[in-house]
Amino acid sequence: MPELNGITVHPDCRHFRGDVPCRPNKEHGYQCADCPVYAPVRQRILIIKLGAIGDVIRTTPLLRRLRQEYPNAFITWLTHTPAILPAGEVDEILKLELSAVLHLQARQFDLLFNLDKDKEACALLGSIKADQKFGYQLRPTDGVAWPVNELANHKFLTGVFDQLSLQNTKPYVQEIFELCDYDFRGEEYLFDNHQDKGYAWDALPFGKHVGLNTGCGDRWTTRLWSDEKWIALISQLQQAGYTPVLLGGTAEDERNRRLHDATGAAYLGTFPLEQFINLMHQMDLIVTQVTMAMHISIALRKPTVLINNIFNPYEFDLYGRGQIVQPDRQCVCFYRGSCKLGTSCMEDLPADKVMAAVEASFPSNL
Structure with a gap:
């Protein structure tokens, strides 16, 4: 020594x-x-998963397998959003910036997993030393992402050809596990519900709380459900004895205020991310579209009614808690931000259908 x-x-x-x-x-x-607590590190592992927040969240099941396979490993995670990761489960969380890159390039790892096709992530895989590398690298002649080995071929190809993506029947988490040379055994997310932060929710009405996340971001607005549909769902929930709670960030604030004024549904406002996560933790069930809140809901192990139209439904694993509901009309806008037909198929998703999924998915013990 x-x-x-x-x-x-x-x-x-x-x-x-x-x-x-x-x-x-x-x-x-x-x-x-x-020292009585000397803990020698046997393996050093680097995960590169930069963003978005939802994708970082739904990659955390990999941590469970790595801890099982390598109980004495030191795990480092490089990301754009360090705050979203469970600090107690990752030994070292680094934000992508020059100081972190210089630090990583001077080190040696046993295993390196790059799970992003961003050019900077692929370039880093090539410049950081590791005995084994998985995921995506930068193809130097073209400057594009490319599989490190055949394990990454499936996930790579479904990301570059819509036809293959539509044919895919594997959930995202299973694809990530297989890319890393593991079989997926239903490992759950690792996530902090921030229940120990002392957040008080005195303004939250008593009842069977159904959280309604009404937004979907601004990239694929074909996912949006109209105010009229939300109002119809809220009315049905109230009539059935549920307590609907409007959820969202600043982008949804105006819509949620309108819905609150129209229905009286609870709306507590917008909050920083950790507090918003804890508010979602107070819900008994969450209705959401494919957005960050969906990943948070799954990570919190909440029954989730997922409204989906433009994505392959096989991509999402609700872990047996909840249902995926889709419009009655077949969507023809796979991964498109605007509707090819001029009127989104989301107008063909009736509130009755979502309500039925809520009632079928609501915890029986509440």
């Missing part, structure tokens, strides 16, 4: 910092020579 000036040092310990005292030293005065 290394010694400096006759003093034993354990740089391979998961507690060792190198630039400042480790926590065991700071809190208990332990030194490496006789």
Whole structure:
């Protein structure tokens, strides 16, 4: 073991910092020579999954398998959104910026998983040293993403050919596991519900809470359900004895205020991400479209009624909690931001159909 000036040092310990005292030293005065909590790292693993937030969330099941396969591993995760990751489950969370890149390029890893086809992510896979690499790399002659090995072929091809994407019957999480050379065994998300943060929800009415996430982002607006449909659903929920709660961010604030004024459905406003997550945690069931809130709902293990039209429904695994509902008219706008027919098929999704899914999915013990 290394010694400096006759003093034993354990740089391979998961507690060792190198630039400042480790926590065991700071809190208990332990030194490496006789430290009772010495924990040598056996493998060093890097995950590159930059964003968006929902994609980062739905990649966290991989952590469960890695901890099972490598209980003594030190796991590093590089991302655009460090705050969304469960800090207690990842040893080192780095934000994509120059200082982190320089740091990673000077290190050696046993396993490197790049799960993004962003050019910067693919370039990093090529410039960071690792014994085994999985996922996507940069094809130097063309500057485009390319599979590192045949394990990545399926996920790569469904991302570049709509025909193959439409034929796919594998959920995203299964595809990610297979890309990393694992079989998917139903591993759940790893996620923080922020219940320990002391958030108070005194303004939340009592009842069987059905959260209604009314937005879908601004990239694929063909997913939007009209105010009239939401009002019809809210009315049915209220008549059946449920307590609808309007959810969303700043982009949904105006719509949610309109819906509140029209129906009296509870609307508590907009909140920072952690607080919004905790508000969703108060719900008994969540109705949402394919957006960040959907991933949060699944991660919180909430029964989820997923409204979908433009995506392959096989992509989404609700873990047996909830249902996917789609318009009565077949959608012809796969992954399109505007409707080819001029009128979105979402107008052919009746509130009755969503209501039936809510009643079928609502927890029987509430």
